[in-house]
Amino acid sequence: MRSFESNISEIRSLGELATLFEIASDEILTKNNYLRPVRSYELIKADARCQYLKGNKNCGQSHQHGYVVETLDGKQVLIGHCCAHKHLGLDDEKIKNEFQQVSAADREALRRAKVEQLLAQKDEFTQEVKLILSDVRNLRDSAFKVTEALPRQLVSALHERWKRNALKVMWEYLVVRTGDDGTGKKIKENSWYPHDCGTLKGLGPWLSIEDEHFTSQLYSFLHALQKIPEKKKLNKEELAYAEVVLNDLASLKVIKREVNAQNEAISEFKKLPNMLITVQMFGNRLLRAEIVEKIYLLAGESLAMAPNRVVDAIDQSIRQRYSASGLRIAA
Numbered sequence: 001m002r003s004f005e006s007n008i009s010e011i012r013s014l015g016e017l018a019t020l021f022e023i024a025s026d027e028i029l030t031k032n033n034y035l036r037p038v039r040s041y042e043l044i045k046a047d048a049r050c051q052y053l054k055g056n057k058n059c060g061q062s063h064q065h066g067y068v069v070e071t072l073d074g075k076q077v078l079i080g081h082c083c084a085h086k087h088l089g090l091d092d093e094k095i096k097n098e099f100q101q102v103s104a105a106d107r108e109a110l111r112r113a114k115v116e117q118l119l120a121q122k123d124e125f126t127q128e129v130k131l132i133l134s135d136v137r138n139l140r141d142s143a144f145k146v147t148e149a150l151p152r153q154l155v156s157a158l159h160e161r162w163k164r165n166a167l168k169v170m171w172e173y174l175v176v177r178t179g180d181d182g183t184g185k186k187i188k189e190n191s192w193y194p195h196d197c198g199t200l201k202g203l204g205p206w207l208s209i210e211d212e213h214f215t216s217q218l219y220s221f222l223h224a225l226q227k228i229p230e231k232k233k234l235n236k237e238e239l240a241y242a243e244v245v246l247n248d249l250a251s252l253k254v255i256k257r258e259v260n261a262q263n264e265a266i267s268e269f270k271k272l273p274n275m276l277i278t279v280q281m282f283g284n285r286l287l288r289a290e291i292v293e294k295i296y297l298l299a300g301e302s303l304a305m306a307p308n309r310v311v312d313a314i315d316q317s318i319r320q321r322y323s324a325s326g327l328r329i330a331a
């Protein structure tokens with residue numbers, strides 16, 4: 001069996017192949033000059049050429065997946081996966097096994113190298129998780145500040161609207177038309193029309209702190225990372241365990257992105273014109289006045305008039321705009 005340096009790297013191109021081996025590309029590989037397979041490869045492009053003798057000329061098939069083979073006179077040549085197994089290895093268990101062993105050993109060595117490379121950065125990953133944890137704490141704090149400042153009823157209505165993606169807030173106004181029916185009889189016609197109060201921005205999972213699952217996810221990653229043994233050569237089970245843990249590195253990036261997105265959402269929500277839309281989410285005047293009071297506080301703006309006067313002014317401006325006789329919250 002061959003031994004592997006643990007810094008074995010993937011061979012993805014002919015260029016990489018050329019840095020590791022000296023391929024004698026004019027050489028033809030036959031069953032008679034075959035000595036042993038040296039290394040398997042899987043290129044990104046099918047630009048390796050098979051040098052196996054097929055019929056009376058070399059195969060020449062371009063391929064992605066193949067082997068570097070050593071000949072009896074010490075030259076290195078390429079053979080495609082297909083020729084290796086179906087022609088050179090045909091009816092020859094020994095050769096077939098040699099190719100299979102090289103493939104398996106290369107796969108194993110590559111897995112190990114990947115894990116070892118990542119484990120070399122274990123301290124950096126730990127630091128990164130700690131940073132993300134502190135970002136999550138900050139996110140919780142700012143979410144908490146907003147949700148605590150607003151009436152509970154508003155927060156749960158916002159959360160519910162976010163979940164069903166119902167961000168548009170609508171009211172209806174009444175227009176009464178009078179006239180006669182042509183015979184001199186007076187008629188009155190009542191029609192309700194929709195009024196768009198605006199589209200809520202910045203809603204998100206931050207509205208429900210109980211739903212926050214990043215913290216536990218990050219801690220379990222940290223614990224799993226610490227459980228990977230600190231030794232030079234992991235055994236098979238340890239290697240498999242480390243692989244599973246390190247696969248989760250991708251979700252760190254996702255969490256980081258999501259935490260940033262939620263922070264941005266909160267700042268967007270907290271803009272006063274956006275929060276003013278929430279006053280129109282309810283018909284109850286008391287609640288609407290309370291919302292006005294709380295959102296001005298949250299925005300750090302002072303109110304020039306009593307909160308219920310602000311509510312009246314909002315309604316008044318809608319009435320005036322349409323010369324409406326009535327207003328109601330849309331069903």
Ligand SMILES: [Zn+2]
Binds near residue numbers: 050052060079080082
């Ligand atoms: Zn071939």
